[in-house]
Amino acid sequence: MVSKTEESLLRQLENQVENGGGGAWEYLSLVRKLKLRRSDKVLKHGLILLNDPKKRSALGPDEWTLYEQVAIAALDCQCLDVGKDCIKVLQKKFPDSKRVGRLEAMLLEAKGSWAEAEKAYTSLLEDNALDQVISMRRVAMAKARGDILGAIDWLNKYLEIFMADHDAWRELAEIYLSLQMYKQAAFCYEELILAQPTIPLHHLAYADVLYTIGGLENLQTAKKYYASTIELTGGKNTRALYGVCLCTSAIAQLTKGKNNEDKEISKLAAAALEKDYKQISPDKVSLLGSALKTMKLQ
């Protein structure tokens, strides 16, 4: 997960690099640090650095990290020759390296040679059963082949060992969502909220899933989690503000207005939305007004 400051720094560097303003190494390092998927840009600017012998030697030992980063980006963009070349360079420098072995297996994956890639990963895991990245590759391969149930299986096995990997829990939740297995997705978000109770994104996602499942109790709980998201984000999360309004409207519809639901919070949320739109997106204020009216009338 990327913070807002990191995101604006990234965008700034990206613009700079794309418009010939230099800073390629800073950009590539930031992408690596934040573990983002910007393969087309990484490939383009990484290759420029690598193909310039002066710039390459200026990197010192980081040169090899760049070869690895560009190799992976090349595989992602299906530029298999570039990937192969980078991997060859690394093989020469680090023979018998497990890390390079992993790249070789990823090349097999990119080629679609699934069985060979599977063999490569299995043998790599024999020597190091607790390698997280390789275990994750199994999940990625299953997903890429369209074997979603297999991906779930591998991911669950992975989480039994690495249960503190929050990204993995999020990935599992998202896979469940793609299969409309909402209760299972909700369970994942519950784990995430327990592990990281102050991360608003987990509260928001949980609320979204509960609302999607539906039913009075879930709607009431969803409303609570939208509220906690609003609290954790200082009222700045548009989705949570909308969420509170949706919940109030849906609950009123379900109970035909016959309950003592707290409408105060949705009035506050609506007011906050109106204030934000007036300030930031004034041409859409009247549209917001009619949308909120539709929800109250429902």
Add this chain to the structure above:
Amino acid sequence: MSNGGDCRYVIHQNAYIKLVLHALNHKTSAVNGVLLGRLSGEVVEITESVPLFHSSQIGLLPPLEIALITIEEYYSSQGLSIVGYFHANERFDDLELGSVARNIADHIHRYFPQSAVLLLDNRKLGALRNKKDAAPIMQLYTRDSSKSWKQVESTGTSRLTTKEPSANIVLLDFISSNKWSDIVDFDDHLDDISKDWLNSGLFK
């Protein structure tokens, strides 16, 4: 007519291009969008489109409901209604209309009984540069009396066409100039309400 059984669907260039550019802007995830237009006799004219979401939480109701309420509100004042749904799968070789897409399509069907579902055909998108084809690079699905979405085979006269015959040429032009990076969808708007999901400046 109570279903899309015999309708033809004509999609305007801008609506068509916007949807494909949206998919290209988010190559690593599924994307979807809403089709807007009107019924003229036996032809459904798709005159506009709004790109909706690209996050991996595409199947969740709250953002979808907000989007549909807002979009319907905006376009009904222009005499247009929601007439269909666009979906592009996450994986390159996945040409199936999955359950999430079908569910959202059912939701949209309630707005408009002759609604169409358009699924991006990645192979055709990839082949576009080499094969000069005027046919839209999407598969058409309509809902029959069995209440399930069935693909309409494009044999003989196609039931899905672009209004402007050169739409694919214009699309290729936009692709080569990386126009897809300018597309704003509803997800972007919810993350930053200064972003305009109407994409009003896109084709100027």
